Amino acid sequence: MSESNITGCILGTAMGDAIGLPYEGLSRRRAAKLLGPPTHHRLFFGRGMVSDDTEHTCFTAQALIASGGDVELFRKDLAWRLRWWLLGLPAGIGLATLKSIVRLWLGFNPRNSGVFSAGNGPAMRAAILGAAISDRPQLRSFVRASSRLTHTDPKAEYGAFAVALAAQFAQQQSSNSSTAYLAELEACLGHEAQELIELLHQAAASAQAGETSLTFAQSIGQAKGVSGYIYRSVPVALHACFRYPNDYAAAIKAIVECGGDTDSVAAIAGGIIGCRVGKAGIPEIWLDNLIEWPRSIPWMEQLAEQLQVTTETGKSSSHRGRDRTFQSHIWALPFRNIFFLFIVLFHGFRRLLPPY
Numbered sequence: 001m002s003e004s005n006i007t008g009c010i011l012g013t014a015m016g017d018a019i020g021l022p023y024e025g026l027s028r029r030r031a032a033k034l035l036g037p038p039t040h041h042r043l044f045f046g047r048g049m050v051s052d053d054t055e056h057t058c059f060t061a062q063a064l065i066a067s068g069g070d071v072e073l074f075r076k077d078l079a080w081r082l083r084w085w086l087l088g089l090p091a092g093i094g095l096a097t098l099k100s101i102v103r104l105w106l107g108f109n110p111r112n113s114g115v116f117s118a119g120n121g122p123a124m125r126a127a128i129l130g131a132a133i134s135d136r137p138q139l140r141s142f143v144r145a146s147s148r149l150t151h152t153d154p155k156a157e158y159g160a161f162a163v164a165l166a167a168q169f170a171q172q173q174s175s176n177s178s179t180a181y182l183a184e185l186e187a188c189l190g191h192e193a194q195e196l197i198e199l200l201h202q203a204a205a206s207a208q209a210g211e212t213s214l215t216f217a218q219s220i221g222q223a224k225g226v227s228g229y230i231y232r233s234v235p236v237a238l239h240a241c242f243r244y245p246n247d248y249a250a251a252i253k254a255i256v257e258c259g260g261d262t263d264s265v266a267a268i269a270g271g272i273i274g275c276r277v278g279k280a281g282i283p284e285i286w287l288d289n290l291i292e293w294p295r296s297i298p299w300m301e302q303l304a305e306q307l308q309v310t311t312e313t314g315k316s317s318s319h320r321g322r323d324r325t326f327q328s329h330i331w332a333l334p335f336r337n338i339f340f341l342f343i344v345l346f347h348g349f350r351r352l353l354p355p356y
């Protein structure tokens with residue numbers, strides 16, 4: 001792995017999230033009338049912002065840095081970041097994630113804080129694990145720790161692992177075949193994840209036949225938009241990755257066209273393809289028009305650099321300077337979140353008005 005892989009993973013997640021966000025929950029027909037195609041940011045006068053998918057990916061990166069490869073430290077650190085995140089009143093949060101963080105605040109151990117759900121929460125923070133961890137058993141245990149913090153249905157962990165492994169494979173420039181990836185996934189997860197593996201085989205065959213992600217989504221019952229169920233979100237995200245392994249913008253566009261949970265599905269695929277194409281493969285205008293602070297693009301790039309150092313040295317010490325830089329701006333987060341909440345509410349009201 002190289003620095004550009006990790007940078008590409010974080011920025012790829014962020015841009016998929018930001019481009020997909022205004023379309024979340026809209027039907028395809030309505031999205032076309034109200035917003036038009038996802039060629040640029042459409043959240044706020046041509047600018048974009050990120051949601052929980054990117055925030056959780058950054059927390060996971062920070063927890064990886066703090067852990068220095070120790071899964072117990074990782075679990076505890078990520079749990080604290082989620083606890084504080086909830087106090088910032090995030091505008092978008094999954095129900096299982098909300099319940100689990102409340103349980104963490106009530107004193108539940110991060111091992112038992114999760115609730116039985118197969119929502120896509122664990123998948124949206126999984127690509128970064130695959131980008132940063134090359135050892136397979138270690139990857140498996142980190143994905144499990146991250147997933148179970150909020151979701152205990154084993155399906156959630158399998159879906160998250162499929163994403164993490166795809167990110168790992170995406171870094172190998174030579175490997176462009178879904179066959180090797182699916183064989184490895186099957187070897188790692190075994191029979192219990194058979195349903196997911198079959199869905200992913202279907203996705204690979206559909207991509208190979210040149211079908212659009214929309215056609216595939218329709219074939220698995222997602223004609224009205226891709227749901228937040230991890231066995232629907234992840235196969236559609238991976239379809240776009242199989243179909244456009246080197247074309248970041250085309251993959252994001254293909255996903256947004258499916259409707260439904262557009263920001264999370266695009267964030268998942270964006271994190272995977274970002275590992276392969278790096279920052280250079282992401283449209284510059286998308287990066288330039290993100291309005292985020294304190295978690296700006298340069299901040300995310302510094303985070304990626306720091307994570308790269310940790311993966312190379314196995315040491316967590318150097319992250320402290322980085323964390324301090326972030327904490328000096330922590331007062332800005334409530335203001336940022338209030339601004340973001342107003343934009344989300346504006347979109348909510350805008351949708352009540354024509355064109356229908």
Ligand SMILES: [Mg+2]
Nearest residue numbers: 051052053263
């Ligand atoms: Mg989101």
